Amino acid sequence: MAGPQPTPADTAREAVVEAALGKLDLDAKARLLAGQDMWTLPALPQIGLDSLVMSDGPIGVRGVRWSADDPSVALPSPTALAATWDPELARRAGVLLAQEARRKGVHVLLAPTVNLHRSPLGGRHFECYSEDPYLTGALGTGYVTGVQSGGVGTTVKHFVANDAETDRLTVDNLISARALRELYLAPFETIVENAHPWGIMTAYNSVNGTTMTEHHYLVNEVLRGEWGFDGFNVSDWTAARDTVGAIDGGLDVAMPGPRTVYGDALAQAVRDGKVAEATVDAAVRRVLRLAARVGILEGAEPVVTELPETVDGTELAREIARRSFVLVRNERGALPLKAGTVALIGAAARDARILGGGSATVFPARIVSPLDGLTAALPEGTLTYAVGADPATELAVADQGFGLRAVCRDVAGQVIGTRSAPNGLIQWMGSDLPEGVTHDTLHTVELTGTFTPRVTGPHTIGIKGMGAFTLTVDGATYFDDVQRPDKDDPFEAFFGAPVPRAQAELTAGEPVDVSLTYVVQLPEDIPMKVVTFALAHAEPQRDPDELIAEAVEVARAADTAVVMVATTDRVESEGFDRTDLRLPGRQDDLVRVVAAANPNTVVVVNSGSPVELPWREDVAAVLLSWFPGQEGGAALADVLTGAHEPGGRLPTTWGSLADAPVTQVVPTDGELPYGEDLFIGYRAWEKVGRTPSYPFGHGLGYTEWTYESLDADGTTARIRLRNTGERPGREVVQVYVSQAEPDPGRPARRLAGFVSAAAGPGESVEVTVALPRRAFEIWDEEANAWAFVKGSYEITAGRSIADRRLTAPINV
Secondary structure: OOOOOOOHHHHHHHHHHHHHHHOOOHHHHHHHHHOOOOOEOOOEHHHOEOOOEEEEOOOOOOOOOOOOOOOOOOOOOHHHHHHOOOHHHHHHHHHHHHHHHHHOOOOEEEOOEOOOOOOOOOOOHHHOOOOOHHHHHHHHHHHHHHHHHOOOEEOEEEEOOOOOOOOOOOOEEEOOHHHHHHHHOHHHHHHHHHHOOOEEEEOOOEEOOEEHHHOHHHHHHHHHHHOOOOOEEEEOOOOOOOHHHHHHOOOOEOOOOOOOOOOHHHHHHHHOOOOOHHHHHHHHHHHHHHHHHHOOEOOOOOOOOOOOOOOOHHHHHHHHHHHHOEEEEEHHHOOOOOOOOEEEEOHHHHOOOOOOEOOOOOOOOOOOOHHHHHHHHOOOOOEEEEOOOOOOOOOEEOOOOEEEEEEEEOOOOOEEEEEEOOOOEEEEEOOOOOOOOOOOOOOEEEEEEEEOOOOOEEEEEEEEOOEEEEEEEOOEEEEEEEEOOOOOOOOHHHHOOOEEEEEEEEOOOOOEEEEEEEEOOOOOOOOOOEEEEEEEEEOOOOOHHHHHHHHHHHHHOOOEEEEEEEOOOOOOEOOOOOOOOOOOOOHHHHHHHHHHHOOOEEEEEEOOOOOOOOOHHHOOEEEEOOOOOOOHHHHHHHHHOOOOOOOOOOOOOEOOOOOOOOOOOOOEOOEEEOOOOOOOHHHHHHHHOOOOOEOOOOOEOOOOEEEEEEEEOOOEEEEEEEEOOOOOEEEEEEEEEEEOOOOOOOOOOEEEEEEEEEEOOOOEEEEEEEOOHHHHEEEEOOOOEEEEOOOEEEEEEEOOOOOEEEEEEEEO
C-alpha cells in the first residue's frame, strides 16, 4: 500500500522542507526532536520555524493549560461516538476539535485512541472506540479527516496493542502475527490508507519483546514501508528509553522535553558513530513536514488554506450525545416518557459524570446535568428528585460551593503570582505557570478562598497529591505534614486517590475560609517539571438505607421512575484496570427496590464501558448514556421525552465478567500473552457459545423495521428495509461475512460494513454497503502477506451480530 500521490502543493512544501533541513546543524536538529517542554517543540528562527504545540484530546482540546480556568468544549466519550456508528458524525466532531485547537493555539491533537476493547476490564476502555477493528477504523478515519480538514494534525494512538493499563509502562504483550494484523494493527492501517494522518503516537508497552518506541519492524517496515505513512512519530509521554534504539526504531520525537533521550544525547550519539546523521535527518524532515502542513514553517503553504465553516460546539455535543445513547431494553413502550409525573433518582443525576479520568480530561465552561435537562424539559411540578445511592467512595476535587484562587510565593514568603482555581485542582506543566512565576522562584502554592456548603453536617476535606501540605478549614489546622505515595508510579500524583485529612461541622449557606498550602519540590532527575495537587471534598454521608428508603417513596408516588446509575473516577480512568464490572456502592440495591415499588422504572447507565446489570430483566427500560459530554443532560431529556430517538448501537459486547471470554489484563513476570489470538469481543462470545447481556451492534429505537430483501455479490450488499412503526426513525444496517463452511481457526463471522438508513412511517429505503476485499482475506503467517480466501460465503444483514434478518450466499 503506497501513500497518496503528491500534489503540486505537496511538492512545493517538500522543497521548502529540504531547504530548511539543509540549514540546520546537528545540534539544532537533535534539539528539535527532543521537544522544549511538556507540550511543545522548540522554534528555530534561523529557518523560520515557529514552536509546534501539541495537546491531549480526544473529546476536547485542553491546550497547554490543564485547568478549569481555560475551558474547552467537552464532547461525549469515544465509546459514545462509536455507538453512533456514523463516520460522518465523527468527521464533524473532528472539525469542531480543529476549531477548538486553533482557538487555543494548538497545531497537533494527541488523538484519536484506536486501541481495541480486548477485555472489558481495560481501564481506558472508554477512551477507545470498539472491540471491532473495522468499526474502529471507520470511526477513526472520520475523526482524523475532520480534524485535519481544519488544518490541525492528529496523532493516531497508541501504536500498538496498548489495550490495558496494568504495568503499561513495561508490559510485553505477546501477540501472534495474525492477530496483530487482523485485529490490533487493522484500525491504524485503515486510517493511514483512508485519512492519511500527519502523526502516530507509539505506546509505552512492548510487543513481542521490543518496546514500541524502538520497534523498527512495526514502525519502519510496516507503518512507513508497507503502508506508506509519511507523518511524524511521537512517543507517548516519557516512553522513550534509549537514544540509539529509539532513533533507529523510527521514533522522531521524544516527549516531553527538554530532558529526553534525544537532544544533546542524540547529537553525541551521532558524533560517536552510533547513529547515522542521515537517520536524524529523516526524523527532522518528518517534523518539518508536519510544521509545513500546519502552517508554521516560513515559505511553506499549509495544507488547509480555507477553513471549514464555524461549528456550534454546544449543539454538536448535544447531537452526538443523543445519537450515541443505546436503548437496550424497552418493555411495554416505557420510553419515550408518557404524560405524568417523573421521579428522578441517583447521585449522578445531580452531579453528572460527563467524561472518564486521566489525560482525556477537559474542563467545559458549562455542564448540563440530567436533573438540569429534565427540569427544563418537563412541565413544572411534574419532576421530583432523590439521591437514592451515591456511588462515590472517595473525595472529589473541590468544586460545588468553593471559590478559590492560587497564590504563589517564593522562599521568603513574598507573593510572586496568582491565578484562579475554579475547581481546586492545580496541574501546571512545564512553562504553564502564573504570570511572573518561574520554577526557580516558586516555593509554595496556596489554594485559598471560601467554601459555602449546600448541606449541613460533617464535611470531609482532603488532599490529592504528593509532598508537604498544610490544610486549614475555618481557622483550624487539620494537617501539616508530608503526604507520601502508596506505590512507585510516576503518575500517582495524577491518578492517585485523594486522602481525607479533615472533618468539619459546617452549616448550609454559611461560608468558611479554606486554605491548602503545598511546598513545591521538583526532583532534579524528573524529565518534566509539573506542579500538581488538589483540594478535595465530600459532603456529609447520610445513612445509605435511609437514602434508598427516601428514593423508594419518591418512586412509588410517581408515574415513572428514572434511576441514574454510574461509575466513578476510581472505577474508570487511565492509570489502572478494573477488577470487576459491578456498579460501585449500593446502586444495584437501589434499582431493585425502586423497580419493586414502581413497575415503570427506567434505568439510565452512566458509564464509559460495560458494567453488569443484574436487575436488567426486572425494569421496564435500560438506556446506556456512556460519558455523554457537557450537554449530556439536555440530550438525555431529548431522548427520554421522545423529542429525538436514541440513535446508538453497541460498539462492544456487554455481559457479565463471569461469562466474558477475555479477562486477563495482568502480566506475569512482565509478559501478557494474548492467548485468545483472533477471538476478542463478539468473535470470542460466539466461539465459546455464551450469550451476553446485550450483543455487539444491539440497540433499539422508537420505531420498528422490517428487512425486506438482500442482494449481494463479492463487492456490495444491497438491502431494502421498511419503517413499519408509527414515527420517523433511523436504523443502522449491519452486514456480516461468514464462511459457508466454518473454519474453527477463524471467527464465525466478522463485521464487513454498515450504513445508516432513515425513513418515515411506512416508507421503505434501499441502502448499499460496500464489501471490502479485506473481509475475505486472512494474514498468512508463513507467507507474511495477506491471502485472499476463495470459496462460498454467507452475507447477512441485520440489527446486531445476534439479530441477523437476511442472508445471501455468494462465491468469491
